[in-house]
Amino acid sequence: MATITYRNASCIYEGSDKLAVDSLDLDIDDGEFVVLVGPSGSGKSTALRMLAGLEDVDSGSIEIGGRDVVAVPSKDRDIAMVFQNYALYPNMTVAENMGFGLKLRRVSADERRRKVREAAKLLDLTEYLDRKPAKLSGGQRQRVAMGRAIVREPQVFCMDEPLSNLDAKLRVQTRTQIAGLQRRLGVTTVYVTHDQVEAMTMGDRTAVLRDGKLQQFASPGELYSKPANVFVAGFIGSPAMNIATLPITPDGVRFGDGSTLALERNQLTLLHEAGLDEVTIGIRPEQLEIDPSGGVEVVVDLVEDLGSEVYVYAHSGSGTPLVARSNSGEAPKPSHTVRLRKRPEGVVHLFEPQTGERITCRAESGS
Known part of the structure; x- marks a missing residue:
């Protein structure tokens, strides 16, 4: 587990004259579940990808556990990413998908099996370990993707709209499972969504972004009852x-x-x-x-x-x-x-x- 600090962190895409993320300042506590929310083009996914090392930080800094990671390769940041698409290998079983990252790290077979079984138990996937992804529902596939992140035992979870491909009923069910799982594991989590219901129900605190700029960073209750500006007031609440x-x-x-x-x-x-x-x-x-x-x-x-x-x-x-x-x-x-x-x-x-x-x-x- 670790704290996360964005300090005046900015990112601009090549060929653009506008910052995708503009001087972002965030202090995320150890074990906290923080949601980044905003409309399309607000910079929320870019901010997450900057944390994960998938986008360059053009100015400012990002720290994980007090260590500046701007120049640190993504693979050395001790983070695990869960994407919108499940990104599962269709020719591998659930167990093989969940343990593949550990295999690349040359973790022993016995240790891989132990960690996969523990994660599968947390995610109610034990009975599906021998199945291929094609035999699973959308919600089950997303849980496998989460399991692959969990077995890594990272300092930070990065989740980029992981529920977008699920139907409405599965979104509610999986939303509850993710929030409950994060509470049990206690791993610092940064979660990106455009869905304000997810933003209001899942996170300890929520950062609202617009055009790359932070509008307000507060608890869901404060966002609702004391919006910092007209944009937050109109965006939060349905x-x-x-x-x-x-x-x-x-x-x-x-x-x-x-x-x-x-x-x-x-x-x-x-x-x-x-x-x-x-x-x-x-x-x-x-x-x-x-x-x-x-x-x-x-x-x-x-x-x-x-x-x-x-x-x-x-x-x-x-x-x-x-x-x-x-x-x-x-x-x-x-x-x-x-x-x-x-x-x-x-x-x-x-x-x-x-x-x-x-x-x-x-x-x-x-x-």
């Missing part, structure tokens, strides 16, 4: 947070049709002190409710009934899209006009309209 830039009134913010969304008194004071005429607000769908007594008037566009919960997609008179969560029996019909208001316990997030950065209230900053 359905996405409602975000709009609106003029400030004495009581809150005003939509184009004249309806008002009320803000807390300390938020209004903060906005007044900042001298802002308008502000970008964000509010989660579950923190809005349908209430005929007041709030923002909207026209319902779509009702998404998921069984346990219902999401109402609508737009205000000024065209601002809004999403609210509703109880199944109370959901309105499309084209109906309803009113949305913030639930009593709901939170409205404030962002600087020019930079998109979070405006922090005194209660949050601890001052």
